[in-house]
Amino acid sequence: MSTAIEIRSAVKRYGTTTALHAVSLEIADNAFFTLLGPSGCGKTTLLRCIAGFEDLNEGEIRLFGQDIARLDPNHRPVNTVFQHYALFPHMTVLENVAFGLKMIGVSLDDRRARAGRMLEMVHLSAFADRMPTQLSGGQQQRVALARALAPEPKVLLLDEPLSALDLKLRQAMRVELKTLQEETGITFVFVTHDQEEALTMSDRIAVMSQGRVQQVGSAREIYEAPVNRFVADFIGETNLIEVTVERIEGDWARVILPGGHVIRCAAAGTSPGKHHLSIRPERLSLAKTGELVATIERVVYLGTDLQLLTRLTSGEAIQVRLQNSARTEVPAPGTQVALHLEEGAARLLAD
Amino acid sequence: MAGLTPSGQGNGSGYRRIVAPLLLPTWLMIGIFLVLPVLLMAIYSFLTKEFRGGVIWDFTLASYDQFFLNRGLFGDEPPVIEWTYITIFWRSIWQAAVATLICLAIGFPTAWFIATRPPRSRAIWLFLITIPYWVNLLIRTVSLKFLIRDNGPLNEPLMALGLITDPLPLVNTNLAVQLGLFYSYLPFMVLPIYAAVERYNFALSEAAADLYASRWVTLWEIVLPVVKPGIIAGCILVFVPSLGAFLAPDLLGGAKTFMIGSLIDEQFRGSQGNWPFGAAAAMILMTLVLIVLMFYARAQAREGAR
Numbered sequence: 001m002s003t004a005i006e007i008r009s010a011v012k013r014y015g016t017t018t019a020l021h022a023v024s025l026e027i028a029d030n031a032f033f034t035l036l037g038p039s040g041c042g043k044t045t046l047l048r049c050i051a052g053f054e055d056l057n058e059g060e061i062r063l064f065g066q067d068i069a070r071l072d073p074n075h076r077p078v079n080t081v082f083q084h085y086a087l088f089p090h091m092t093v094l095e096n097v098a099f100g101l102k103m104i105g106v107s108l109d110d111r112r113a114r115a116g117r118m119l120e121m122v123h124l125s126a127f128a129d130r131m132p133t134q135l136s137g138g139q140q141q142r143v144a145l146a147r148a149l150a151p152e153p154k155v156l157l158l159d160e161p162l163s164a165l166d167l168k169l170r171q172a173m174r175v176e177l178k179t180l181q182e183e184t185g186i187t188f189v190f191v192t193h194d195q196e197e198a199l200t201m202s203d204r205i206a207v208m209s210q211g212r213v214q215q216v217g218s219a220r221e222i223y224e225a226p227v228n229r230f231v232a233d234f235i236g237e238t239n240l241i242e243v244t245v246e247r248i249e250g251d252w253a254r255v256i257l258p259g260g261h262v263i264r265c266a267a268a269g270t271s272p273g274k275h276h277l278s279i280r281p282e283r284l285s286l287a288k289t290g291e292l293v294a295t296i297e298r299v300v301y302l303g304t305d306l307q308l309l310t311r312l313t314s315g316e317a318i319q320v321r322l323q324n325s326a327r328t329e330v331p332a333p334g335t336q337v338a339l340h341l342e343e344g345a346a347r348l349l350a351d
Numbered sequence: 352m353a354g355l356t357p358s359g360q361g362n363g364s365g366y367r368r369i370v371a372p373l374l375l376p377t378w379l380m381i382g383i384f385l386v387l388p389v390l391l392m393a394i395y396s397f398l399t400k401e402f403r404g405g406v407i408w409d410f411t412l413a414s415y416d417q418f419f420l421n422r423g424l425f426g427d428e429p430p431v432i433e434w435t436y437i438t439i440f441w442r443s444i445w446q447a448a449v450a451t452l453i454c455l456a457i458g459f460p461t462a463w464f465i466a467t468r469p470p471r472s473r474a475i476w477l478f479l480i481t482i483p484y485w486v487n488l489l490i491r492t493v494s495l496k497f498l499i500r501d502n503g504p505l506n507e508p509l510m511a512l513g514l515i516t517d518p519l520p521l522v523n524t525n526l527a528v529q530l531g532l533f534y535s536y537l538p539f540m541v542l543p544i545y546a547a548v549e550r551y552n553f554a555l556s557e558a559a560a561d562l563y564a565s566r567w568v569t570l571w572e573i574v575l576p577v578v579k580p581g582i583i584a585g586c587i588l589v590f591v592p593s594l595g596a597f598l599a600p601d602l603l604g605g606a607k608t609f610m611i612g613s614l615i616d617e618q619f620r621g622s623q624g625n626w627p628f629g630a631a632a633a634m635i636l637m638t639l640v641l642i643v644l645m646f647y648a649r650a651q652a653r654e655g656a657r
Contacts (some may be wrong), residue, residue, distance in 0.1 A: 053557050073560040080561045090576040099572075100562035151562065296521035 002064070004029040004155055007048065010059035012045055012211075019045040021211045022059070024286045027155075028204070029064075032181045036198040038234065043191045046208075050189065052076045053142040064154060074103075078155040079148035083163060085140045087132035088262050092126040094119065098273050100151040108162035116148040121180070133164060138169045143176075149184065152217060153260070156181075174200050176295045176337050193233050199223065207231050228351045232278035238285035239279045239318050245272045245348065253348055265346045276349045281307070281321040283345035286331065290338030294318060296331050308328060310339070361612075374511060389637070394632035403622040424604035436614070436632065440639070443610040446525065446600070447593035450532035451540075454589045455582065457533070458540030462581075463539070466548035477545070480538055492531055492602050523605030532589075533600030539588035547581025584646065591640055611636055 005027040012020040019042045025048055025089035027033045035043040048054040050061055052073030061069040068076050079100065087096050097118050101111035104225045119125050132140055141161060158177075162170045178201045179257040180189045192198055198205050199219040207230070215222055215231045226232035229240060246254045246262075256275065265277070282305075294310035297317075306328065308320040318339065322328055331337055364656050399409040416422075421433040467474040483491060499505050501518035523529050555577065559569040575582070597612030604610070611632065618629025 026353070051557075051561060053560075074565055078561075080558070082553075082554055082558060084554065086552065088555060088558070088573060088577075090579075098563075099559070103563035103568065131375045147558075147562070314420040 003027065003062075004031070004064060004101060005138060006060075006062040006153075007046070007050075008048060008060040008062070009047070010061065011051060011057045012042075012054060013057050019211050020049070020056075023208075023211070023213055024214060025206055025216065027187060029187055030176045031203045032178060032188045032190065032201055034192060034198040034202035034205045035208055036158065036192055036195060036205050036234075038193055042206040042210050042211040043193075044159060045211075047080075047159055047191045049190065050155075051078060051157050052078050067221060077153055078157055079146050079151060079153040080157040080159065081161045083131075083160045085144040085319055087140055087147070089132055092131060093131050093135070096132065096143055096148050097146045100147065104151055114322050115146075115150055118150045121149075122146045122310055140171070141165060141173065144181070149180075149186070153186065155187045155189060160191055160193070162192070163172060163194070168195070177201060180223075188291075199227070201233075207234060211232070217226045219321050226278060226349065227268075228349050229276050229278075232276075232347065237281055237319065237321075239281060239284075241277045241279065241316055242320075243275055243277045243348075244271055245275050247272055255346075255348065257292070257312075257314070258316055259292070259312055263341065263346060265348050266344070268348050268350070270348050270350060278344055278347045278349055279318070279341065281319040282323075283342050284318070284320045285322070285340045285342070286320070287338040287340040290340055292339040292341065294337060296333050296335050296337060298333055299330060310337070313337075382448045386446055387636050392630045392633055396634045398627045398630075400625045400627050404619075404624050404626060406626050411627075414625075414627040415635075416634065417628060439614055440611055440635070441607070443594055443612070444639075446528055446532065446608070446610060447590050447596075450529045450536070450593045451590045453529060453533045453585050454537050454540040455586060458537055458585060459487055459544055459582070461537075461604055462544035463548055466545050473549075475540075482542055484538060485486070488535060488598055491534065495531055496522060496602055497526075521604065522582055523608070525604070525608055527603040528600050528608045528610070531603040532593045532596055535596065536589040536601055538590055539592070540585040543584040543588065544578065546583045547584075548580040551578055568651070586646070587644065590643075594640065595636060606617075 005025070005026040007023060008029075009022040009024055010020050011018070011022055023046060024044070025046075035046060037043045045054060049056050050070075052068070052071060052075075056069050057071065060067050063077065065258060077118065088099065090220045091099065094112070095335050098111040098115035101114055101320060106114065108319050116125065116128065119128055122145055124139060124142050124146065127143075132143065135143065136206055141164075144161070154184070161177075162173050165173060174197060177188070178192075181201075190198075190201065202219055204216060204218055205222055209230050215227045217225070222231060223235050226238075228236060232238045233240060241257065243258070244256045245267075246256055248254075248267050248271065251267055252264055253264050253270060255265055255275075256278075257263065284309075294312050296308055296310050298309040300307040300309070302324075304324055306321065306322045306324050309320050310320060312318055320339065396407055397410050397412065398406040399411050399413065401407050415429075417433070418436050419433055420430040422428055422430050431620050438541055461480070465473055465480070468476060490648070498504055499519075499521040501520075505521075506515070506518035510518065521530075551574065556569050559573045560566075561646045564572065593614070596610065597616045599609050600610040600613050601616075615629045615632050615636070618624045618632065619626060
């Protein structure tokens, strides 16, 4: 598969603060790629650098091999869906969608036809002659999408486009965006702070924090095999326990838990010494007997799940998530239980 | 639900009982300072002139007749169109229009500059724009005349440097009048445009650039249409007072730059004045301005209905 965007040691500074610390990334063509991270992690800055609204201080951005880092935004064959849509308020919906086509010199009839087809694709044909202010947030969102897709960019950049929508609409749009990406074959670079959004849509995800890319991988990889505490903690819920790696045997590490309990888990490139262990709450279950003994402190009813807040005899708080089925026995707070750790449920982190 | 509606909203008489007294000061202000003077002028324009100023309460159309028609020295010839005053009006409109365009050309970049500064320094720039307006308009206009006269601080250095051999003939020209009007009313252009640009969402410019628009195209197709209400407000605020101005034309212009403001001003001065004629000229000027504003309002309404 060819590479759509290649970013090499991109550095962006604002005065004395550095927004991007030598970020390098490769984004494959025809992929749904997500930049995920908390606010202030540099994901939007990186997107704006790709679009050309910000200039890099150092580094390269290559679009299908061509260095575009020094081009003005109007000379970059990428289009953007803005967070607050930025629809032109004095133009009709159709004029908004046709604007990019007009700028690249498509004739009036052609651009009307193409903009019309774009509106059809986002199910807004009936609204072609409305002004943007007469549309709901979700509809404006679709217009912004149609406007950015109309010139058939090589790459579509989306800056938290769903954040202003309500939950139901957001969930519906996720599916629609993913379908749209697959149908058009355009590379989508999607920025979000919402990990659920990232997990459901993306082919690949780059998790960012403090101006650095922490991990790049598929949704499954970053959830199942986080490389460090930040990724493990940011994606989903997890139990982080400080452990000691006693020794490494090939691909496996011998790990001592705080209570002295010893487990075996994938070494994941670590070396002996202090490390953190990430255990997903849903990968733990209750057992009648076992070596990992904990006391139930609280039971939280979540509908589909039950969340158990427990404490190991060594003092660490551990969350357990049980599926809520008819057969689930709900232990009362105060009872002592044994926690069962599935094979491969614990993940050793680099830090 | 009834308890949740603001009191009076659903209840006409209660609304009137509470709000009407609160509106009274507004109505009084409009009545005393707007309706009454205009009404007075309207009535005066139909009265007969008294010789040493003032009016005689005889209703007549003579002032309007005098403005538009020439019936010869003794008023007994067949009427022909009197061009004197129409020419003055036309010249005034032209002068005011040029002054407005100069204000726009200078005022828009100025307003843009201020609105794009960091919020803290915007206040300082706005303050600097308004400082000259703490000085009386008459004094400022006289100062401007001093500045541009033949041996003033503009011409002298230019001649000393040998850039020009004769002083630039500025005083008593149309250009001087336009300069005076521009200088008098520039803030009225800057402030509304500033307000519009400050509210402008710069993401729109980014969106335009993203969709392959150059800077100029973005300015023409996106920025100007979006801040248009501010530009139009600025143009009206400069054009209307420029049209009726008399200080700048009087002090900076000559006989050839006589404008409506001066014409009206003259009618109310001393014993050679003609109050009804001055009032008639003022009413005609006002009608003209209202027609312009009406077209604007209708254009706005059409746009709003789109």
